[in-house]
Amino acid sequence: MENIKYIVVVQCHIVKERCSGYFCEKSFHERDGGFSVYPKEKPFRINYMTCGGCCGKAVLRKLSNLTRKIYKHEKVSKDEIMVQLSSCMTQDNYHSPKCVHLDYIKELIKRAGLVHLEGTRISRKAEERRLLGEYRR
Numbered sequence: 001m002e003n004i005k006y007i008v009v010v011q012c013h014i015v016k017e018r019c020s021g022y023f024c025e026k027s028f029h030e031r032d033g034g035f036s037v038y039p040k041e042k043p044f045r046i047n048y049m050t051c052g053g054c055c056g057k058a059v060l061r062k063l064s065n066l067t068r069k070i071y072k073h074e075k076v077s078k079d080e081i082m083v084q085l086s087s088c089m090t091q092d093n094y095h096s097p098k099c100v101h102l103d104y105i106k107e108l109i110k111r112a113g114l115v116h117l118e119g120t121r122i123s124r125k126a127e128e129r130r131l132l133g134e135y136r137r
């Protein structure tokens with residue numbers, strides 16, 4: 001974790017047809033939810049991209065493009081990059097149940113030679129609904 005200087009947020013392509021991503025950005029800015037692991041005093045670069053649509057296959061080529069380019073231009077290596085999967089992919093939420101291709105997408109991230117964390121913005125209301133069992137965990 002100390003190595004990490006570059007975060008790639010991968011978000012659900014279908015959800016992003018409606019969502020501006022504002023709450024993910026706000027959550028990173030405030031370092032809450034899934035971003036609470038990143039110290040506020042440390043500067044991070046951050047890149048937001050979608051999975052490219054079902055079944056998420058584009059994740060591999062997008063991440064491979066990124067790792068190639070960022071190493072070529074800035075010598076940022078894979079162990080300095082963290083993939084952060086958006087909450088709308090990893091948890092049952094207002095938009096839909098979690099992504100049905102989640103395990104496949106995780107496999108692609110691994111194949112790209114990267115590690116990942118789950119969760120970005122955690123909605124208070126959705127969390128309440130998960131506790132009540134209205135949304136599955």
Ligand code: SF4
Binds near residue numbers: 015
């Ligand atoms: S977690 Fe929320 S803000 Fe982020 S992309 Fe998904 S729906 Fe949008």
Ligand code: SF4
Binds near residue numbers: 051053089
């Ligand atoms: S693969 Fe998953 S994250 Fe990507 S668009 Fe489909 S449901 Fe959303």
